[in-house]
Amino acid sequence: MNFTRNYFQTVKSLLPDILLWLRFPALLSWCALSSGIVLSGFFVIYLINYSETYNSLYIILKSAATISLTLALFLKNNITRQILFVISGALLYPLYMIKSDNLYKVVERRWSNPVTIHGAALSPSLPNPDNIRFLFRIDSTTPPIREFNNKVVQCISSVRVPQGASLDILGTIRLPGRQRNAYEFDEYRYLQSNGIMASFKIDTILTTTTRTSLFTSLSSGFRASVSSIINKFTNQDHRAILYAVFLGEPQYLSSYLKDVFRNSGTYHILSISGLHAAMLLAMCYFFLNAIPIPPVMRHGIALGVLWSYQLFIGFIPCLFRATIMSTIFILAYVLQKKNYTIQALGIAGTAWLCISPDSLFQAGYQLSFAATLGILLLCPVFDACKPSVKNRHLDFLVAKLALSFNVSLAGTLSTLPVLLYHFGTFSVLGLLSNIVAVPAMSCSMWLFFTSIISSLIVPWAVPFCIGASAWFLDILVKCAEISTILPFSSISLSSLSTLLTVLFAAGTILIAGAVKKIRLQLTVLFLMLLSCCAGIEWIVAHKSNCLVMSRFDLDDAEMTALRDEHGIITLYVANHSKSDFRWQRIFTSWERHQRFASLKKIIYTNTTRKRFPDRSQLMTPFRASTISFTFVDMNDLSDSIKTRLHQYKQVSVHNVHLPITSSDALKLPAFSGTSAFRETSPNKRQVFVETSFRRIR
Known part of the structure; x- marks a missing residue:
């Protein structure tokens, strides 16, 4: 008993921050609600496709979710509360999906x-x-x-x-x-x-x-005033950036601008986020502090401006998170209550998931909250490693540069699994470009806000503010354009497996919550464990004697991918239209989740052009010199697959669970084990099917 007590005391002394985080009810509630949503995601497809009692099931789930969520909010026992939040998440997500799918069926009929x-x-x-x-x-x-x-x-x-x-x-x-x-x-x-x-x-x-309602009139007038200031910028790229970052209208951004910002790792600057909400609040306080009004009124006006901006833009996860967190900070300051940033993040995350539980699986929500959580947890760890400089002025400069780099590094590391899963790339250049891009964007936005206010008070100052803001926007664009010069500004990688993702998240939290003296040892141990698990996954993948055939469901093409036991992918494509981009996009999304595998050969036919497209016209993943192309006749395409499979026997057939609304569509089509293309009319719906084969010894 004494040994156990001493062991737990040692763990507490080594991981003090983790024990502190476990005392935050909102953070635990956010994690519990998310866990319930994830768990329900494994069986919600069966409720959608096989339940014929939509109305009664909807009423039952809605009543149970309301009761459990109400009890979770008001009960004081922490363990009971978290269990109820897990139950609430497990009920809210099926409730949301059943309602959504029922609506889709109505849309499908009409x-x-x-x-x-x-x-x-x-x-x-x-x-x-x-x-x-x-x-x-x-x-x-x-x-x-x-x-x-x-x-x-x-x-x-x-x-x-x-x-x-x-x-x-x-x-x-x-x-x-x-x-x-x-x-x-x-x-x-x-x-x-x-x-x-x-x-x-x-x-x-x-x-x-x-x-004309009051809100509509104010909204239209505000937009017209802001647009008139934006249109005074002479550079089209500058106008497009300001429309995107302040009014949430990315339609004016050119493809070139999107590509260079994405490759440089600064694309997050072009969307409304917590950064812009913080700058708006800072600008409000800057001008309100010059007016002799009571502090409570000052805080109320600042919150009113922020919430008005939230209603003007609409409810999006990143801005909603920033608005809720800012409101909590200001109210805690006014009421003289102690506040923790992670606690505020938990409240914002829980509130949003109650409104839209499906957002947990969307890239926008994951990137916004993962980046914020990573910055809150990892920045103190990186700040502790900042070198000290004796010169006071030089130390100030080093501290500011280190802070910018630490925020960029923390945001990149915390969003790495999400970026690889949804996009398959992450920007190496972003670690450095954000050090320049974020201050440049901040200065430009401050000057832009100043020009808006100056247009009401001192109109003669507007051209000077616009000119200075445009100069900082030039710096921002030039910083992003560096990605066109550097060949390895972004790296494409396969998504992490579930095991590696869990280890990555757990290791990051342990390192952030540990005392300084053991962080280096934990980091080395964590990297060794990740390397060992990745190596084991690679050995298992390459020692398998199985071949997997994936048959895709497309309207204008018939596509099958064969992945052999060596991780080599052969792609068979029968394209029936002049466009080649749809099957390329579908295959690229699928390939980035095939770990330790690469595309080596494409066997292709096109019934419209009778030729393979020019390699330069293909998407980037298909331009590699290591990929070989073969053009065959339509009648020979299935025969080439049969030849490829003659040494294998079929062992299993399954479909990946997808939100298909028709229960008939979930029935697997007749499959003989050798045909890879439609065995029925082209108009009949199919399902994405994966078939496993084992080599005949």
């Missing part, structure tokens, strides 16, 4: 039929390359469709409409794309997580009635 929708335009009309888009709230429809009431659609039009106008629109619902292959982008889930039901193609705007 998408080809013309319908008249009545409601109001919620957002300004924003230009796209070939159309104009705006958000529209449906109040009613003709003919009546009860499920569409109070839903938001993204209207696609050829003309602009005033924000807030009441419209009667004739058009058709566009059916959003669903995930049909492993790791494919699910357009419908993405729209749902942003509160949008579907897109609506406008044929005719029947009636338009302009109405």
Whole structure:
């Protein structure tokens, strides 16, 4: 007993911060709710596809989720509370998915039929390359469709409409794309997580009635004022950046600008985030401090500006997180209460997951909260390693540079598994470019805010503020363009396995929570453990005598990938259209999750052009000189696969669970073990199927 007590006392003394974090109820609640959502994700597909009692199941889940979440918020026992949060997450996610899938079935039945929708335009009309888009709230429809009431659609039009106008629109619902292959982008889930039901193609705007509410008038006036300042910038790239970072309108960003910022690791600057919310608050306090008003009023005005900006932009995870955390900080300061940043992060994460539990699986939520958590945990660790300089002025400069680098490094490390899973790349250059890019963006935004306020007080100062802001934006763009010079500015890697991801997260938390004297030993141990596990995974993958065939579900192509026991992938493609990009995107998304494997050969046929596309016109992963191409006749494509499989026998067939709404679509198609392409008519739906073969000894 004494040995056990001494052992736990030693652990407590070595990991003091972890014990402190375990005392934060909001942080634990966030983790518990997330765990419940993840656990329910394993069985929610069965509820969606095999449950025929939607109404009764929905009512049961909604009642149980409401009760468990209410009890979790008010019970004081910590263990009971966390168990209830796990149960709440396990109930909220199926509830959300069942409601979402039921709505999709209604859209699927109605998408080809013309319908008249009545409601109001919620957002300004924003230009796209070939159309104009705006958000529209449906109040009613003709003919009546009860499920569409109070839903938001993204209207696609050829003309602009005033924000807030009441419209009667004739058009058709566009059916959003669903995930049909492993790791494919699910357009419908993405729209749902942003509160949008579907897109609506406008044929005719029947009636338009302009109405002006107070919020609409203020919003339109504010946007017009900001746009007038932005349009005074002479450089188109500068205008596009400011529209994206302040108004949340990335439509004006060119493809070149997006690519250079993405490759340089500074793309996060081009989207609204906590950085911009912090700059907005700082600017508010800068001007409010010059006015002799009571402190409580000053804080109230600052919070009012921040929440008004939140309502103006809309509810997105990164801005919602920053707004909630800032509100908690300010209220704690006013009420003289002690506040912990991680506790505030837990409150923001829990609140957002209660609103949109499916966001836990979306890249935006994962990147925003992972980066913030990583910065909070790892920056103190890196700051402890800062070298000390005797010269006071030089030490100040070193401290500022070290702080910028530490924030960049912490954000990169904490988001590494997420970046590799969703995008397959991470930027090495970003570790250094952010040291320049973030201060340049901050200075530019400060000057931009100053120009907005100066336009109301001293208009003659606006050109000077715009000129200085444009100079810092030039620095920002030049910093991003360095990626076009350096060949290895970004690195492409396969996604981490579940085991490596868990080890990476656990090791990072242990190192951040440990005392300084054992951090180096823990880091070495952690790296050795990661290397050993990666090596074991590599040995297991290459000692297997199995071949896996993946058959993809595409509309305009038939594609099969064979991955042999040596990790060599052979791709068979029968393309029936002039476009080659869809099958390339689908395969690229799938390939980045094939660890210790690489594409070596493409056997291709095209029934339209009768030739293989020029290598320079293919996406980057297909341009490697190590990939060989073979063009064959359509009739010979299946025979080449049969020849490849003659030394193997089929051992299993399974489909990856995808959110397919039709239960019939989940039934595996007839599969003989040798045919890799459609055995029925091309119009019949298929499922992404993986078949395992074992070599005949």
